[in-house]
Amino acid sequence: MTPTQVRGPFRPLGRASALALVVAAGLAGPAFAQQTPPAPAIQPAPIQTQDPTGQERVQITRIEVRGANQRIEDATVLSYLPIRPGDVVDPVVLDVAVQALSRTGLFADVQMGVQNGVLIVEVVENPIVNQVIFEGNGAVGDDKLREEVTIRPRGIYTAARVQEDVGKIVELYRLSGRISATVSPKIVRLEQNRVDVVFEIDEGPETGLQSITFLGNKAFSDSDLREVMVTKQSVWWRIFTQNDNYDPNRLDYDREQLRDFYTNRGYYDFRVVSAVAELTPGGDAFAITLTVDEGDKYTFGEVKVVTENDKLNADLLTRILPFRSGSLYESDKIEAATDSLTYAAGSAGYAFVEIEPTFAVNPDTDTVDVTFNVREGERVYVERINVIGNTRTIDPVIRRELVLTEGDAFNRQLLERSRNNLRGLGFFKEVTVEEVRGSEPDRSIVNVTVEEQPTGELSVGAGFSSYDSFVLNLGISESNFRGRGQNLVARAEWGSLRQNIDFRFTEPKFLGRDLRAGFDLFHSRYDLSEYSSYDYRSTGAGLRISYPLNGYTAISARYFLREDEIIVPFGFCGTAAGGTSALCDQIGAFVNSSIGYTLLVDRRNDPIRPTRGWTGTLRQDLAGVGGDVNYLKTEGEISAFHGFAPEWVVTTRLEAGYVTGWAGDPIRINDRFFKGGNSFRGFETAGMGPRDLLTTDALGGNFYVVGTVELTIPNGLPEEYGIRTSAFVDVGTLGMLDDRYTTDPATGLPSTRINDELDFRGAVGVSIHWRSPMGPIRFDLAQPFSEMPFDKTENFRFSTSTQF
Numbered sequence: 001m002t003p004t005q006v007r008g009p010f011r012p013l014g015r016a017s018a019l020a021l022v023v024a025a026g027l028a029g030p031a032f033a034q035q036t037p038p039a040p041a042i043q044p045a046p047i048q049t050q051d052p053t054g055q056e057r058v059q060i061t062r063i064e065v066r067g068a069n070q071r072i073e074d075a076t077v078l079s080y081l082p083i084r085p086g087d088v089v090d091p092v093v094l095d096v097a098v099q100a101l102s103r104t105g106l107f108a109d110v111q112m113g114v115q116n117g118v119l120i121v122e123v124v125e126n127p128i129v130n131q132v133i134f135e136g137n138g139a140v141g142d143d144k145l146r147e148e149v150t151i152r153p154r155g156i157y158t159a160a161r162v163q164e165d166v167g168k169i170v171e172l173y174r175l176s177g178r179i180s181a182t183v184s185p186k187i188v189r190l191e192q193n194r195v196d197v198v199f200e201i202d203e204g205p206e207t208g209l210q211s212i213t214f215l216g217n218k219a220f221s222d223s224d225l226r227e228v229m230v231t232k233q234s235v236w237w238r239i240f241t242q243n244d245n246y247d248p249n250r251l252d253y254d255r256e257q258l259r260d261f262y263t264n265r266g267y268y269d270f271r272v273v274s275a276v277a278e279l280t281p282g283g284d285a286f287a288i289t290l291t292v293d294e295g296d297k298y299t300f301g302e303v304k305v306v307t308e309n310d311k312l313n314a315d316l317l318t319r320i321l322p323f324r325s326g327s328l329y330e331s332d333k334i335e336a337a338t339d340s341l342t343y344a345a346g347s348a349g350y351a352f353v354e355i356e357p358t359f360a361v362n363p364d365t366d367t368v369d370v371t372f373n374v375r376e377g378e379r380v381y382v383e384r385i386n387v388i389g390n391t392r393t394i395d396p397v398i399r400r401e402l403v404l405t406e407g408d409a410f411n412r413q414l415l416e417r418s419r420n421n422l423r424g425l426g427f428f429k430e431v432t433v434e435e436v437r438g439s440e441p442d443r444s445i446v447n448v449t450v451e452e453q454p455t456g457e458l459s460v461g462a463g464f465s466s467y468d469s470f471v472l473n474l475g476i477s478e479s480n481f482r483g484r485g486q487n488l489v490a491r492a493e494w495g496s497l498r499q500n501i502d503f504r505f506t507e508p509k510f511l512g513r514d515l516r517a518g519f520d521l522f523h524s525r526y527d528l529s530e531y532s533s534y535d536y537r538s539t540g541a542g543l544r545i546s547y548p549l550n551g552y553t554a555i556s557a558r559y560f561l562r563e564d565e566i567i568v569p570f571g572f573c574g575t576a577a578g579g580t581s582a583l584c585d586q587i588g589a590f591v592n593s594s595i596g597y598t599l600l601v602d603r604r605n606d607p608i609r610p611t612r613g614w615t616g617t618l619r620q621d622l623a624g625v626g627g628d629v630n631y632l633k634t635e636g637e638i639s640a641f642h643g644f645a646p647e648w649v650v651t652t653r654l655e656a657g658y659v660t661g662w663a664g665d666p667i668r669i670n671d672r673f674f675k676g677g678n679s680f681r682g683f684e685t686a687g688m689g690p691r692d693l694l695t696t697d698a699l700g701g702n703f704y705v706v707g708t709v710e711l712t713i714p715n716g717l718p719e720e721y722g723i724r725t726s727a728f729v730d731v732g733t734l735g736m737l738d739d740r741y742t743t744d745p746a747t748g749l750p751s752t753r754i755n756d757e758l759d760f761r762g763a764v765g766v767s768i769h770w771r772s773p774m775g776p777i778r779f780d781l782a783q784p785f786s787e788m789p790f791d792k793t794e795n796f797r798f799s800t801s802t803q804f
Helices: 017-036 074-080 092-103 142-148 159-175 223-230 248-263 314-319 331-347 396-399 414-427
Strands: 007-008 048-050 057-058 060-070 107-115 118-123 128-135 183-191 194-202 208-215 272-277 285-293 299-307 353-362 366-374 381-387 426-437 443-452 454-462 471-481 486-495 498-507 515-528 535-548 553-567 588-602 612-627 629-645 647-661 703-713 724-737 759-773 775-786 796-803
Touching: 060 074, 074 092, 092 107, 092 612, 092 759, 118 128, 142 159, 142 331, 159 183, 159 194, 208 223, 223 248, 248 272, 248 331, 299 314, 314 366, 381 396, 414 426, 414 443, 515 553, 553 612
Parallel strands: 060 118, 128 194, 208 285, 299 366, 381 443
Antiparallel strands: 007 107, 048 057, 107 118, 183 194, 272 285, 353 366, 426 443, 454 471, 454 796, 471 486, 486 498, 498 515, 515 535, 535 553, 553 588, 588 612, 612 629, 629 647, 647 703, 703 724, 724 759, 759 775, 775 796
């Protein structure tokens, strides 16, 4: 007698089938008992009962798994089965069990039946995917398609999953402008219950956008509105964009973009009435027509803040709003105001506030009244801080940058400062800080999520000019050594101008305190014979330590001991040209023992790409703590940032320096300031400033001042290309040598051989920063507009590095 069967999950068990199952179970029991003597202790006879609905129920004494379970063990099947020996089942229970096994995705077919109290489970396993093949694809590569599909080699094949992947591939092609693409899945069956899944793709023609037309717009032209949209018309120069095709989802986004554009210019009632896309007669492009209703132009009417908590003063909160009554209505300012109120409440310790703006429109006066309703909870304390995502950096390195600690009163301002501290480390690609409710209403849990990024750098730098033909830099650095935040740098530099080798190590938390300490070892040689008729060698070591005075200010101290040597060509000081040179009395080796400090103030809103704020530095070094050299060197720099838009940021920078000798000691050439190259674009290294007109030697200067104005500008390229462009102007001067070098020893009058005027220099140009696949690359194109005839200019410079 064959067992009664329940198949599923797509063939539910009906009432007639249930009755048949019970009848079969009832008849099979006695017949089996007549042929074989019962053994109650081992397998008791099935117990039959009847529930209140009249359905027969049978007790299961044993479960038997049958079928082509080649890879799946019987125990695995039983683990998914919600029935155990001793359970009493009916048709409904069996149907639920069939569905439970089917939902695992492991089986192509499941059948169940009961015979003499034995539950027989027959399964047919789903095949295993051997490989996934794409055929007919040319516009979209295999790698891109594999990212979209969910079916994988060595995974389980199901028809439902394949059909889902077909939809994903079609959607991918639709987004790339091939709206008529079709995909046909094919299955190639192999031995051992394996299959190859083949997606046969007919990509179809690429459908572009012939035109985007607007109806009903009066305040702004069609071209103005097209600039707002992400969707673009197909034109020949847009070879790097994929937005010049019809995509309904993108068009919905563009409708929101248009609404934002209008509502940020006072048009509160603006709406897009319709957006219609039609195929052109040729069928190879779309024409989009958008009908808009601009409405009237509105201003802000009454603006107020309503709060239930007396500790959050409504009048004070109203003052921090970024708009006032009578100003033009701008929807973005509503969001900015909400953020400002949330930030203010968070700074007061209220982490979970709800701020709901309500609007009252007055069409007669074209004004919009805005009321911000602030609903806040109790004062909140930080219960726990969770650090998530740090696969390499150890927890203490992250936690020591957090200004807010567990047990503190919640403060959003400190939380934001902690996030900036972590981003400023440069260890993480992304840092997010989220607060969630804790175990009690007055408790908050802070989740700090970081995404690690490469912190080691293998750098290669190169520079070109008509004078210094080539310079090569090689270096290895690790800013997060062993995941402990330690900085390690080993660098070597070769070129016609200089050869350097140096090693640096920095411990950011020396002795477990907020002290940044480190040491340096270096050896340098500057072959300046082509520019200043001398070679300069320096070998030494230094110690550094710094301490933050507060969240924005830090002070550092240092000590350096080095031996400097100035070498001139053999016989140079005996020639007519070199005999009176300003270099001749400096030949030889000198020991320089110096101490110094640096004061740094950083008030930027973002440590990586600032758009607001400023930063300033003051440095002083005193040489003469032992050694042969005595001087006081002072340098200062201040930079300010102002962003007009996300891609329009103006950076202004002013720097100056002065060095003077003491105890009658002159300033040697290696201790003076030199400008050019990266420090003053448009001029090569040491290409500007005082010069010996007879030997054409660059002499450097005791004083300099340099100003820079740089504007970051959009270049029209997608952000994913990683190319930023800026225009700059560099201006400044360099000079003021000691009198002994600028005076003719024979006459006592100013020397006509040495030019030491503080002449004005200036250059204008463009810098291009590219995050290329091999690493960041920078190009500087510069043209001096104010120079002296003896200056040495440089119009092009580039550098590159790669990370590991």
